[in-house]
Amino acid sequence: MTARLLFRHETILAILTVIALFVLSMLSDKFFTVDNLLNQGRLMSEVGLVALAMTFVIVTGGIDLSVGSILGLTAILFGIFWQSLGLPIPLAMAAAIASGTFAGFVNGLIITRFSVPPLIATLATLALYRGLAEGISQARSVRGYPEWFFFFGQGEVLGVPFQLWILGICTVIAAVILAYTPFGRATYAIGANETAARFSGIRVDAVKLWIYTAAGFMSALAAVIFVSRVTTTRSDMGTGLELDVITGVVLGGTSIFGGKGTILGTALGLILIQALKNGLALSGVKGDGTIVVIGVVLIAAILIGAIFDRNRGG
Amino acid sequence: MGEDLRMTGPAVELRGVSKAFAGIRALTDVSFDVRPGEVHALLGENGAGKSTLIKIMAGLHQPDTGEILVNGTARRFASPRDAHAAGIATVHQELLLFPELTVAENIFLGRAPKTSLGTLDWTAMRRRARELLDILDCRELDIDMKVASLSVANRQRIEIARALAQDARVVIMDEPTAALAEADVQRLMDIVRKLRASGVSIVYVSHRMPEIFALADRVTVLRDGNLIGTMDIAAVDESRLVAMMVGRAVDKLYPARQGQSGATALELRNVSYRTVIRDISFDLRHGEILGLAGLVGSGRTETALTIFGITPATAGEILIDGKPVAITSPEAARDLGIAYVPEDRGSQGLIRAQTIADNVALANLRRLTRGFLMDAGKVLAEAKKAIEKFGIRARGPEQIVRQLSGGNQQKVVLGKWLATNPRILIMDEPTRGIDVGAKAEIHLLMRKLAAEGMAILMISSELPEVLGMSDRVLVMNSGRIVAAFDKAAATPEAVGAAMTHSAASRSAA
Numbered sequence: 122m123t124a125r126l127l128f129r130h131e132t133i134l135a136i137l138t139v140i141a142l143f144v145l146s147m148l149s150d151k152f153f154t155v156d157n158l159l160n161q162g163r164l165m166s167e168v169g170l171v172a173l174a175m176t177f178v179i180v181t182g183g184i185d186l187s188v189g190s191i192l193g194l195t196a197i198l199f200g201i202f203w204q205s206l207g208l209p210i211p212l213a214m215a216a217a218i219a220s221g222t223f224a225g226f227v228n229g230l231i232i233t234r235f236s237v238p239p240l241i242a243t244l245a246t247l248a249l250y251r252g253l254a255e256g257i258s259q260a261r262s263v264r265g266y267p268e269w270f271f272f273f274g275q276g277e278v279l280g281v282p283f284q285l286w287i288l289g290i291c292t293v294i295a296a297v298i299l300a301y302t303p304f305g306r307a308t309y310a311i312g313a314n315e316t317a318a319r320f321s322g323i324r325v326d327a328v329k330l331w332i333y334t335a336a337g338f339m340s341a342l343a344a345v346i347f348v349s350r351v352t353t354t355r356s357d358m359g360t361g362l363e364l365d366v367i368t369g370v371v372l373g374g375t376s377i378f379g380g381k382g383t384i385l386g387t388a389l390g391l392i393l394i395q396a397l398k399n400g401l402a403l404s405g406v407k408g409d410g411t412i413v414v415i416g417v418v419l420i421a422a423i424l425i426g427a428i429f430d431r432n433r434g435g
Numbered sequence: 436m437g438e439d440l441r442m443t444g445p446a447v448e449l450r451g452v453s454k455a456f457a458g459i460r461a462l463t464d465v466s467f468d469v470r471p472g473e474v475h476a477l478l479g480e481n482g483a484g485k486s487t488l489i490k491i492m493a494g495l496h497q498p499d500t501g502e503i504l505v506n507g508t509a510r511r512f513a514s515p516r517d518a519h520a521a522g523i524a525t526v527h528q529e530l531l532l533f534p535e536l537t538v539a540e541n542i543f544l545g546r547a548p549k550t551s552l553g554t555l556d557w558t559a560m561r562r563r564a565r566e567l568l569d570i571l572d573c574r575e576l577d578i579d580m581k582v583a584s585l586s587v588a589n590r591q592r593i594e595i596a597r598a599l600a601q602d603a604r605v606v607i608m609d610e611p612t613a614a615l616a617e618a619d620v621q622r623l624m625d626i627v628r629k630l631r632a633s634g635v636s637i638v639y640v641s642h643r644m645p646e647i648f649a650l651a652d653r654v655t656v657l658r659d660g661n662l663i664g665t666m667d668i669a670a671v672d673e674s675r676l677v678a679m680m681v682g683r684a685v686d687k688l689y690p691a692r693q694g695q696s697g698a699t700a701l702e703l704r705n706v707s708y709r710t711v712i713r714d715i716s717f718d719l720r721h722g723e724i725l726g727l728a729g730l731v732g733s734g735r736t737e738t739a740l741t742i743f744g745i746t747p748a749t750a751g752e753i754l755i756d757g758k759p760v761a762i763t764s765p766e767a768a769r770d771l772g773i774a775y776v777p778e779d780r781g782s783q784g785l786i787r788a789q790t791i792a793d794n795v796a797l798a799n800l801r802r803l804t805r806g807f808l809m810d811a812g813k814v815l816a817e818a819k820k821a822i823e824k825f826g827i828r829a830r831g832p833e834q835i836v837r838q839l840s841g842g843n844q845q846k847v848v849l850g851k852w853l854a855t856n857p858r859i860l861i862m863d864e865p866t867r868g869i870d871v872g873a874k875a876e877i878h879l880l881m882r883k884l885a886a887e888g889m890a891i892l893m894i895s896s897e898l899p900e901v902l903g904m905s906d907r908v909l910v911m912n913s914g915r916i917v918a919a920f921d922k923a924a925a926t927p928e929a930v931g932a933a934m935t936h937s938a939a940s941r942s943a944a
Contacts, residue, residue, distance in 0.1 A: 301808045303800035310797055313786040320783045321798040322769035
């Protein structure tokens with residue numbers, strides 16, 4: 122039992138994270154400070170929110186490449202709803218989030234109703250939603266939001282960034298759903314053996330539809346926080362977000378073939394990446410150097426996981 | 436009939452071959468030989484060891500003991516490549532062709548003629564392909580077509596041509612007619628005769644008696660991994676062969692019935708699913724085991740899938756306890772009290788990477804909760820109950836299912852479904868691929884469940900199992916129910932005849 126706990130991917134990852142934090146704090150005295158760490162938490166919130174939903178998606182054996190585009194589309198719609206249609210901010214926010222959620226729902230429909238592989242379906246909507254965002258924005262950015270709106274992206278509650286609270290609450294909810302509810306069990310079952318799940322009376326299509334819709338919702342939520350943090354809306358927001366998200370989830374030990382993965386792992390994966398990015402930058406490593414390190418860490422974590430997995434037998 | 440004297444020795448001979456998989460004996464001391472230019476039929480129930488035997492000949496398995504002789508010299512086949520080199524080719528049941536390549540490319544894949552420059556010699560390849568297909572009387576088959584667009588019968592001819600392209604002296608055909616229409620069966624039989632005339636030997640695996648008597652020179656019967664006998668075809672008749680296949684005294688091996696049938700649990704009225712199954716009508720009573728017999732592809736599993744809502748009925752009516760119901764999905768079926776223990780444990784029945792507890796909970800997630808959350812205590816209790824009730828030999832509920840033996844895996848599937856408290860239990864090949872001891876336990880369990888009032892529909896390809904377990908027997912053939920027997924009338928001969936009756940004789944009747 123203890124050996125099994127020790128060799129879990131999450132344990133390896135936690136050890137790696139501690140080592141990284143330790144080494145990075147040696148390299149730069151600006152790294153391991155409360156202010157810097159909280160600020161890093163602020164910066165990883167958008168990727169983190171989307172990664173929670175992406176963990177569910179990948180556990181079912183699927184993928185969602187369109188999350189960055191949904192984020193961009195939601196951001197633009199939010200700006201347009203507020204500036205051009207004159208909706209009050211709360212209403213514009215709600216309408217934009219609803220639209221982003223609907224975009225995720227459409228992904229789910231394409232995947233379940235027409236049996237399109239998730240990779241293809243969301244590759245198509247990646248282009249489609251980004252194209253819509255650019256068409257709607259006409260290359261104009263939206264700025265001049267009222268001061269109070271910046272609270273979502275820049276404010277603090279009890280000294281902790283607002284969005285970090287949101288991320289924390291969502292992480293706990295996601296972890297509970299995935300680990301402890303019938304829905305979570307169904308998610309694992311679908312990823313491990315979709316046919317057997319169907320033959321066990323699990324509503325496979327409904328579960329998948331919910332999950333892709335949730336991915337849309339989380340991307341939309343991240344969009345609003347993103348706009349509030351950077352005070353501007355542009356149509357290219359969230360470009361490449363899907364890669365950061367998938368990197369975090371996979372580093373967190375979620376199998377790209379489905380059936381395996383935890384929210385805890387995803388959280389650790391995200392923290393490790395953010396720590397490396399920030400710590401290396403503070404230590405004077407150039408941007409490309411950082412990417413190389415992240416690539417190496419990703420490969421190493423997966424190899425270590427695979428080796429222990431094999432030793433454990435199964 | 437004694438050894439008749441031939442000029443030449445056997446083309447291939449197996450001497451005293453034994454083979455076990457994970458401790459389960461698949462073949463015990465079996466000797467088998469194929470003479471040049473003969474059609475040698477290989478007969479036996481499912482699990483009798485036929486596939487193991489032909490896989491050893493094809494180099495896919497290596498025997499634990501015993502030897503393989505080709506033209507009198509001992510050989511070792513480490514891989515199918517060695518068997519090919521020795522002139523043995525297999526036409527597989529599931530045809531192993533590359534759908535996106537052309538007919539000619541498939542025939543010569545891996546051994547295509549080369550030009551002096553080392554590139555593919557397309558002209559020679561196409562010419563040779565044409566010749567081979569002409570030899571097989573397939574003049575209309577276009578060698579430049581992609582295989583994906585061809586019928587099963589044509590693909591099979593390509594596989595045979597491929598065997599000839601390898602200069603095979605022995606061609607193994609594994610249930611070649613299982614998926615063929617009657618006209619194609621006739622053509623295949625012509626091809627087999629042609630091959631024999633040219634001196635090629637054929638090992639012909641089939642369940643279908645008419646084909647065996649029309650084609651074979653000799654026949655070998657296997658049962659439970661043992662050689663029962665090899666005879667000249669003239670020395671046997673159909674009932675003798677069935678008796679050799681079935682062998683044991685059927686009723687002794689199976690638990691006796693307790694209790695009587697109760698009210699009708701499930702009734703089908705003219706149920707069809709597209710053209711796969713047509714006009715299926717029967718009723719299933721509480722406390723009875725209804726056997727559904729038929730050859731592979733006769734529509735038995737498809738009937739089960741329709742009742743279970745995987746492929747909802749496209750016509751007809753299904754009634755449960757006398758009330759019409761709409762079964763549009765497996766969850767609807769489950770909620771109506773129907774459980775389905777599927778044919779393919781690994782892909783349909785279980786999530787093998789997960790634990791026993793996870794699997795037992797799978798069909799029952801909503802009920803094993805407290806509030807919104809899964810109740811780990813209830814899940815564990817349910818798993819322990821299943822382990823105890825079915826005698827699952829495992830370290831505990833947390834053991835990964837993949838590590839269990841086939842019989843114990845099957846009990847996990849049963850445990851999963853009985854946890855839903857079903858009233859109708861469909862069991863598709865309930866004892867396929869499990870050892871004799873576990874088999875008897877599952878049979879006993881089925882009897883016990885029936886005695887408690889469960890209505891059981893059992894699908895099985897093993898005739899003795901159908902006859903031994905069922906209170907009544909239905910026989911399917913080509914998507915329809917063609918015969919019904921009560922216990923007394925269900926003799927191996929009668930049921931076997933209804934199963935194997937070829938399409939031609941039925942349509943003539």
